[in-house]
Amino acid sequence: MARLVMKFGGTSVANIERIRNVALHVKREVEAGNDVAVVVSAMSGKTNELVAWCREAAPLYDPREYDAVVASGELVTAGLLAITLQGMGQPARSWQGWQIPILTDGAHSSARITGIDGAGLLAGFGRGEVAVIAGFQGLHEESGRVTTLGRGGSDTSAVAVAAAIGADRCDIYTDVDGVYTTDPRIVSRARRLDRVSFEEMLEMASLGAKVLQVRSVEVAMVHGVRTYVRSSFDDPANPGSGTLICDEEEILEQQVVTGIAYSRDEAQITLRRVADKPGVAADIFVPLAEANINVDMIIQVVSGDNAYTDITFTVPGADYERARKILDGRRDSLGLTEIEGATDVVKVSAIGVGMRSHAGVAARAFRALADKGINIRAITTSEIKFSVLIDAAYTELAVRTLHTLYGLDKAEG
Amino acid sequence: MARLVMKFGGTSVANIERIRNVALHVKREVEAGNDVAVVVSAMSGKTNELVAWCREAAPLYDPREYDAVVASGELVTAGLLAITLQGMGQPARSWQGWQIPILTDGAHSSARITGIDGAGLLAGFGRGEVAVIAGFQGLHEESGRVTTLGRGGSDTSAVAVAAAIGADRCDIYTDVDGVYTTDPRIVSRARRLDRVSFEEMLEMASLGAKVLQVRSVEVAMVHGVRTYVRSSFDDPANPGSGTLICDEEEILEQQVVTGIAYSRDEAQITLRRVADKPGVAADIFVPLAEANINVDMIIQVVSGDNAYTDITFTVPGADYERARKILDGRRDSLGLTEIEGATDVVKVSAIGVGMRSHAGVAARAFRALADKGINIRAITTSEIKFSVLIDAAYTELAVRTLHTLYGLDKAEG
Numbered sequence: 138m139a140r141l142v143m144k145f146g147g148t149s150v151a152n153i154e155r156i157r158n159v160a161l162h163v164k165r166e167v168e169a170g171n172d173v174a175v176v177v178s179a180m181s182g183k184t185n186e187l188v189a190w191c192r193e194a195a196p197l198y199d200p201r202e203y204d205a206v207v208a209s210g211e212l213v214t215a216g217l218l219a220i221t222l223q224g225m226g227q228p229a230r231s232w233q234g235w236q237i238p239i240l241t242d243g244a245h246s247s248a249r250i251t252g253i254d255g256a257g258l259l260a261g262f263g264r265g266e267v268a269v270i271a272g273f274q275g276l277h278e279e280s281g282r283v284t285t286l287g288r289g290g291s292d293t294s295a296v297a298v299a300a301a302i303g304a305d306r307c308d309i310y311t312d313v314d315g316v317y318t319t320d321p322r323i324v325s326r327a328r329r330l331d332r333v334s335f336e337e338m339l340e341m342a343s344l345g346a347k348v349l350q351v352r353s354v355e356v357a358m359v360h361g362v363r364t365y366v367r368s369s370f371d372d373p374a375n376p377g378s379g380t381l382i383c384d385e386e387e388i389l390e391q392q393v394v395t396g397i398a399y400s401r402d403e404a405q406i407t408l409r410r411v412a413d414k415p416g417v418a419a420d421i422f423v424p425l426a427e428a429n430i431n432v433d434m435i436i437q438v439v440s441g442d443n444a445y446t447d448i449t450f451t452v453p454g455a456d457y458e459r460a461r462k463i464l465d466g467r468r469d470s471l472g473l474t475e476i477e478g479a480t481d482v483v484k485v486s487a488i489g490v491g492m493r494s495h496a497g498v499a500a501r502a503f504r505a506l507a508d509k510g511i512n513i514r515a516i517t518t519s520e521i522k523f524s525v526l527i528d529a530a531y532t533e534l535a536v537r538t539l540h541t542l543y544g545l546d547k548a549e550g
Numbered sequence: 551m552a553r554l555v556m557k558f559g560g561t562s563v564a565n566i567e568r569i570r571n572v573a574l575h576v577k578r579e580v581e582a583g584n585d586v587a588v589v590v591s592a593m594s595g596k597t598n599e600l601v602a603w604c605r606e607a608a609p610l611y612d613p614r615e616y617d618a619v620v621a622s623g624e625l626v627t628a629g630l631l632a633i634t635l636q637g638m639g640q641p642a643r644s645w646q647g648w649q650i651p652i653l654t655d656g657a658h659s660s661a662r663i664t665g666i667d668g669a670g671l672l673a674g675f676g677r678g679e680v681a682v683i684a685g686f687q688g689l690h691e692e693s694g695r696v697t698t699l700g701r702g703g704s705d706t707s708a709v710a711v712a713a714a715i716g717a718d719r720c721d722i723y724t725d726v727d728g729v730y731t732t733d734p735r736i737v738s739r740a741r742r743l744d745r746v747s748f749e750e751m752l753e754m755a756s757l758g759a760k761v762l763q764v765r766s767v768e769v770a771m772v773h774g775v776r777t778y779v780r781s782s783f784d785d786p787a788n789p790g791s792g793t794l795i796c797d798e799e800e801i802l803e804q805q806v807v808t809g810i811a812y813s814r815d816e817a818q819i820t821l822r823r824v825a826d827k828p829g830v831a832a833d834i835f836v837p838l839a840e841a842n843i844n845v846d847m848i849i850q851v852v853s854g855d856n857a858y859t860d861i862t863f864t865v866p867g868a869d870y871e872r873a874r875k876i877l878d879g880r881r882d883s884l885g886l887t888e889i890e891g892a893t894d895v896v897k898v899s900a901i902g903v904g905m906r907s908h909a910g911v912a913a914r915a916f917r918a919l920a921d922k923g924i925n926i927r928a929i930t931t932s933e934i935k936f937s938v939l940i941d942a943a944y945t946e947l948a949v950r951t952l953h954t955l956y957g958l959d960k961a962e963g
Contacts, residue, residue: 153606187626193566194630195637202636205644206629209622213600216619217607223615224608231618235648236694281649 138170139305140262144272144295147181148312149369150214153221160221161373162310163267167227172262174302176272176295177218179210184273200245204274204285208234211271211291219269229267232258234274234283239294241275241284248275248284249352250293253301270298289350296353300360307357307364308379309349314368315380316341316348318545319397323533326546330395331378334385337395337488340522344486345400349382357382385490393491393498394543397536400484403433404457405514405526406450406464409475413439413446420471421448424463430456434484434515434526449515451526454480482514483532486524487539499523505542511535551583552718553675557685557708560594561725562782563627566634573634574786575723576680580640585675587715589685589708590631592623597686613658617687617698621647624684624704632682642680645671647687647696652707654688654697661688661697662765663706666714683711702763709766713773720770720777721792722762727781728793729754729761731958732810736946739959743808744791747798750808750901753935757899758813762795770795798903806904806911807956810949813897816846817870818927818939819863819877822888826852826859833884834861837876843869846897847928847939862928864939867893895927896945899937900952912936918955924948 143166145159159175166173178184187207191198215231222229237257241248258268272291275284286293292309299307313321314329316338321327333341335358342351348366357364367379385391411417418437425432435450452460457480464476492498499518506513506525511534515526527535540546556579558572572588579586591597600620604611628644635642650670654661671681685704688697699706705722712720726734727742729751734740746754748771755764761779770777780792798804824830831850838845848863865873870893877889905911912931919926919938924947928939940948953959 153603156607190566190626190630191633194569194633197637198633199636202629202632202644205646206626206633209625212622212625213603213619216615217603219615220604220607220611220619223612224610231615233618233696283646 139172140302141166141171142174142176142295142299142302142304142307144176144291144307144309145178145369146291146311147178147184149310150177150218151181153217156214156218156221158373159218159310159369160225160227162369162376163222164225164227165373165376167267174258174268174270174298174304175218176270176291176298177211177214178272178291180214183210183213201282204245205283208271208274208283208285211273215269215271222267222269227267228265229269230261231269231271233271235276237270238278239275239297240278241286243277243280243284245282245284247287248277250275250286250297250356253297255298255302258298258302270294286352287350289353292350292353293356296356296360296362296364299362300356304362307362309364309366310369311348311366312368312370313348313366314371314377315366316346316382316396318395319536319540320399323536324540324546326549327540328545328547330380332381332383332388333395334388334490335382336385336521337490338382340486340488341396341398344398344484344488344522344524345402346396346398354382391491392489392544393495394487394489394545395491396488397539397543397545398486398488399532399536401529401532402454403451403482403484403526404454404460405479405482406452406457406460407477408448408464408473409477410445411448412472413444417471418448420467421464424467425452425460428459428463430460434517434524436515451482451484451515481529482526483529484524484526485532485535485539486522487543488522489543490521492521492523501542502539505538506535509534509538552585553715554579554584555587555589555708555712555715555717555720556723557589557704557721558591558723558782559704559725560591560597562723563590563631564594566630569627569631569634571786572631572723572782573638573640575782575789576635577638577640578786578789580680587671587681587683587711587717588631589683589704589711590624590627591685591704593627596623596626614693614695617658618696621684621687621696621698624686628682628684635680635682640680641678642682643674644682644684646684648689650683651691652688652710653691654699656690656693656697658690658695658697660700661690663688663699663710663769666710668711668715671711671715683707699765700763702766705763705766706769709769709773709775709777712775713769717775720775722777722779723782724761724779725781725783726761726779727784727790728779729759729795729809731808732949732953733759733812736949737953737959739962740953741958741960743793745794745796745801746808747801747903748795749798749934750903751795753899753901754809754811757811757897757901757935757937758815759809759811767795804904805902805957806908807900807902807958808904809901810952810956810958811899811901812945812949814942814945815867816864816895816897816939817867818892818895819865819870819873820890821861821877821886822890823858824861825885826857830884831861833880834877837880838865838873841872841876843873847930847937849928864895864897864928894942895939896942897937897939898945898948898952899935900956901935902956903934905934905936914955915952918951919948922947922951
């Protein structure tokens, strides 16, 4: 007998037939003797519809109202799953974010969970009830307004609920059957990982793997929530085991590199002939930070005459136009002559805790990419990953090259 | 300067363009110096979609979960209208039922409002904010669950909010421009009423006129809320005045009959040769009442031999099958031999407070209907209305006959 949180995303609850399939997964776990809380997303497409209406109503919408609107989709699926479970003879009740409550800060549309009162859910377990929880949302206690946790926020709802009720594990059901060494649509020989460490998963999610919301992995890591990524399209009577995200210590055979991620959501900006004097970097990057634009890779190259420098950096693709506008407005004060940009770039990353103890891991990649004629525009490294910025046209080639280089290809079928 | 509640139904908020039109109506009233609370329904079609999903999920759904699901549609329109108003420079905020709160009893899916705390709304007025309220819903305080007020419940939300905040008037915007002497689709010479008394409106709504939820008229009458029925499709810059529902004393020229209503949602059940002994009526009608089936017209005719009686009564069309099943289950104990039924019947009613002081009003109708060859299956009368049950095929003829008989036809254009 264990306590369990299960999370199902939008494609898994897209219609009543699929919700019935979800109910069968839940029932299997209850019949195995588990107390179960289920976190659900909105039916696929619903959140996009609600977001589009907000934008149509006013381009600069109040995020408090946006949250009130877009959080409604999850209420529908939570109620429908409770009804479906009851129809199968399984006691269940739905919980809206404010009813539990799931408390958050006031950062509307990307709020962070500050506390969850699990008492109501546990009392329901005592009555034999499955708790069906509307994901993606919370309550800002001071204002009494509904908040949302950002795209993919239901993953974070699930992991945070698991931490709050002391769940033995959190199963994230999705449309893939686990975490892969890289995107199987690009590399047919990608392998499903049985286990991956919190740290690696955090980097993979941050660097473009879309399987989990980054914040959910942080919460899982901080609270040590054993989290499985599993497929909701498995036969409910005979499901696969998925990928376990867990402490590094639980992983016996550690590869040097665990996975290759890529992100197309990148843009590069290059400032040429910037005066090379103290404080110039601050003058450039502080205004971007104040506009909530995350600058990632930064390269500074001193020009021939030493009085000037070229500065290249990347920003998220969605922030590219805004970043250019901010810099254009500061041309004179910064003495900027040329601002160049590129959006047809991609960041390819290799992740693995084994990098800590192995030297020269990245260097091998630079050589392999050069051998394929792939030009590296920028590089960043950290303890357990390195990333290269390259032309988008080489994405697939670069991912496949690194996947093979680090021995990640599965044996031929 | 006045305090005002405005209510807009589903067709008035069916898309963003129409929500913008609603915002213009609201803005007009704010610019005229009023404090405004707006109550909105779900976009037309949305509630039906949600109800259909609940039924598909399980035919016998938990009404608490049903309420959680179907109340979500109003959250969307409330947020979108707030965003739209803000986009026009008009401060506004949305209020969900539980946020105000609008407290109700625990009768899920047809809950009654037990109290509304208007303090938050009034504080918003103090900040120059329009309050945009999700209609149709409330909070059952003991359980903390979301409740709904039944179909058309947003009308009741609006009138109850008006009573709670001491509004000077409540404007119900709908897809018609007021209350008519009868359904204009049946009688082209139907006239719009400038004023109608609470009592008459209550009867008209109860007897089939769909313009307002019955409960909303009760609340308006009890609290003396001056309520206008107006068209949301009027030019926001130059709206019509609609129909005022008010105290009888405010209506100067009172007709004997004010309106003709009809209801197709009727079914007739006849029990033949029931033993004519004390308690038999209770044996028949108590089980129906316990099953929440409203019995309306009842006629008892003693048979020739005096030991038996025929009992005819009507029930709402939606409850017909259930009522027959209940009676079938009691055939032996009640000694029922023949149970007959008919669903192709219609109830036509004439309403007017003038009936109190005029004798023979109904008798004139019986004669006029007989002259047209319309057979009357049952009759009920009360102080300010009478109803006849007739074959559905004669609906239009009967309505037109009575409309003309009581002088309600407008002058030829």
